[in-house]
Amino acid sequence: MSVQVEIPSMGESVSEVILLEWLKGDGQRVERDEPLCVLETDKANVELPSPASGALKHLQSTDTTLAIGAVVAEIDETAQAAAPAPASKPEPAAPKPEPVLSPAVRRLVEEHELDPTAIEGTGKDGRLTKKDVLAHLEALSAPEPAQPSPAPEPDQPPPVPKPAPPPEPESTPPEPAQPPPSPASPDLTRREPMSRLRQRIAEHLVAAQHNAAMLTTFNEIDMSAVMQLRAKYKERFAQVHGSSLGLMSFFSRAAVLALGEFPAINAQIDDTHIVYHDFVNLGIAVSTERGLVVPVLHRADQMSIAQLESNIKRLALSARDNKLAMDELSGGTFTITNGGVFGSLLSTPILNAPQSGILGMHAIQERPVAVEGQVVIRPMMYVALSYDHRLVDGQQSVSFLVRLKELLEDPARLLLEV
DSSP states (O other): OOEEEOOOOOOOTTTTEEEEESSSSSTTTTOOTTTEEEOOOOEEEEEOSSSSSEEEOSOTTOOOETTOOOEEEEEEEEOOOOOOOOOTOOOOOOOOOOOOOOOHHHHHHHTOOOOOOSSSOOGGGGOOOOOOOOHHHHHSSOOOOOOOOOOOOOTOOOOOOOOOOOOOOSSOOOOOOOOOOOTTTTGOOOOOOOOHHHHHHHHHHHHHOOOOOOOOEEEEEEHHHHHHHHHHHHHHHHHHHHOOOHHHHHHHHHHHHHHHHHHHOEEETTTTTTOSSSSSOOOEEEEHHHHHHHHTTTTGGGGOOOHHHHHHHHHHHHHHOOOOOOOGGGGOOOEEEEGGGTTTTTOOOOOOTSSSEEEEEEEEEEEEETTTTTEEEEEEEEEEEETTTTTOOOHHHHHHHHHHHHHHHHHHHHHHTO
């Protein structure tokens, strides 16, 4: 009996994927839940597990765009593993497997017509990174050392040096300086086609702005109390829970509590209805080699700060290694993004449709502020909430950030939920 392997649903905004790479060969036996291929979406690269054990039959080729629900392969459950070849007839040498390349590395290799097997990879499991390819290109472009001139034959007299040319007369006018190239010179521009992934990202970002009445409100938070708490308990926290105590877990817990008081920010519009969620599936934006990925912490409202910290670290590592499960990329109801890790002081995050709210964190900067009539230096952070004004009123968005500020400037409130 054959079992069809279909492209599963990967979230509300994903309607198609690209078959990036087959991990198992056509006709090869696979086991249930073993990864078959890598699928590229506008959120992340994910591995598609086998739904059954048996012989794999490819029905689609790589670099093919497939809709959700499309059949990509079949598994013949009745097939047995192939018998080994007789010892008297050794197997021919298998061709060297093609390296696994990320989209950014693949573009560099194809653009410069390089052989990826000739480049030593330093990434995970020996994979090529963009840095490896750039270093290889730099080595190729380095000038070769000058070859020494051959010594004269023993029986031949040494060559007579040519007389130096006479100096130019002083009256010769100097050569005119060459003008700099025109800014419009074709040599200073290049034209490259957009990848299909970048095209889809562009479509989704434009659609998010066209399909929602998006506004952003801002506030600032004094991070003194959170930073003092982290400094005091970070070593003990690591001993007890096995992970460091980061800022994102504090913001995640504060956001969960604030969303409980302002449920419209955790809701979404469906045609002429409002869908309210009595839970929080929290999306955490993670920077990877291919861009931002937003894995989802399901039921974040039921997690403690320690559980949030542990799961955030786990999802971040999985995202960077392209090991996210499909259900970890879908179902989010609210998103947090941290531009502060890149040094951003203030920005306007774009909604992650169909969600109605996204919180932007930024860099912590020491600034003079007024506290009880005195000017003091405090570590301050600007925060931004972008929201869909069709569903969320201005008063709700401002009050949400005020509540977030209260919880983080007095972290005891996170424990007492007051």
